[in-house]
Amino acid sequence: MYEDPKPPTPTERRSTFFAALTGRKGAEVSGKSTNIVGMLQTLFPKEGKIDTRRAAERLGVSQRTVQRWAKGEQKPKADNLAALNKRARQAATTKAGRAAAVKSQLHGKLARQGAKITIRGHQGVPGTSAYGDTYTRFRSATLKMTPEQMHDLYIAYAEHGDTGLHDFLEQQYSENYGAGQWNMDFISNIDLNEI
Numbered sequence: 801m802y803e804d805p806k807p808p809t810p811t812e813r814r815s816t817f818f819a820a821l822t823g824r825k826g827a828e829v830s831g832k833s834t835n836i837v838g839m840l841q842t843l844f845p846k847e848g849k850i851d852t853r854r855a856a857e858r859l860g861v862s863q864r865t866v867q868r869w870a871k872g873e874q875k876p877k878a879d880n881l882a883a884l885n886k887r888a889r890q891a892a893t894t895k896a897g898r899a900a901a902v903k904s905q906l907h908g909k910l911a912r913q914g915a916k917i918t919i920r921g922h923q924g925v926p927g928t929s930a931y932g933d934t935y936t937r938f939r940s941a942t943l944k945m946t947p948e949q950m951h952d953l954y955i956a957y958a959e960h961g962d963t964g965l966h967d968f969l970e971q972q973y974s975e976n977y978g979a980g981q982w983n984m985d986f987i988s989n990i991d992l993n994e995i
Contacts, residue, residue, distance in 0.1 A: 804922060804938040807986035810962075817965055818842075818892040820990035821957050822901045823908075831889030836869045836876060839888040842901075859883065892961075899958040910992055911950045918942040919969060920989040925979050936983055943977055944995060 808816060811830045819827045824845055828838025837850070844855040850870050856863040859880060868874035876884060891897040905911060924936035945953065949972060956968035966984060973982035 805988060807922070808988055813962055813987065814892050816987070816989060817957065817962050818898075818901065820992060821954065821965070822905060824901075827888075827892075829888050829892035831885050831893075833885060833888070834875075834881070836872075836881075836884065839884045840866070840870055842888045842891050843884070895959065895961075898961060902954045902958050906951065906954050909994065911954060912947055914944065914946045914995050915950050916942060916944050916993045916995050917953075917969075918989075918991040918993070919973070919984065919987055920991075921987040922985040923973075923983060923987075926981055926983050936985060938988075941973060941977060941982075943973060945972065 815827065815829050818829050819825050822845075824841055826838050827842040828835040829842055833839060840850045840855055844851040844858070846854075850866070852863050852866040852870065855866045859866070861880065865874065869876055875881070891901050918940055919942075920938075920940045922936060922938050923941060924934070924939065927935055953965070953968060953972075957965040960967075966987060969987070970982060970984045973984070974980065
């Protein structure tokens with residue numbers, strides 16, 4: 801028998817939302833990680849790689865040290881690991897961190913041309929059918945968003961975090977999906993693609 805997936809933990813949701821909206825698929829924002837590459841990609845992205853020069857400047861170590869961390873040849877000292885975890889967590893949990901993370905996306909292709917967004921999670925219209933089945937279930941739902949809506953999506957996330965993004969998406973789907981009120985009990989995944 802099929803069983804719906806469980807809702808993501810707050811940390812999993814934070815990671816999912818951050819990765820989807822910033823385009824940093826390997827991002828690590830839990831604040832309790834030993835995934836050095838993920839944290840460096842979160843904090844110092846450069847064309848899909850790690851900006852080791854900027855990382856070294858910000859962390860107060862040599863560029864070669866950061867390169868060794870990224871290759872797994874060396875592990876950061878405890879204080880550097882703690883600093884990486886703190887900064888990576890703050891990138892997704894503070895208003896300034898989120899704003900900096902989505903800054904390039906605000907001027908990117910999806911914000912300029914609109915996007916197709918697919919939400920995977922437990923969602924649907926409220927209520928039950930004549931057979932007692934609920935219409936809310938685990939499913940994917942795709943919606944085309946205009947450039948203005950994409951801009952607003954990034955701003956909602958930057959200003960209000962995970963909750964703001966969730967509320968914004970629920971409102972957009974309610975107004976534009978064509979089924980009336982649309983409830984999102986939880987979101988497991990977000991995919992953003994060109995139209």
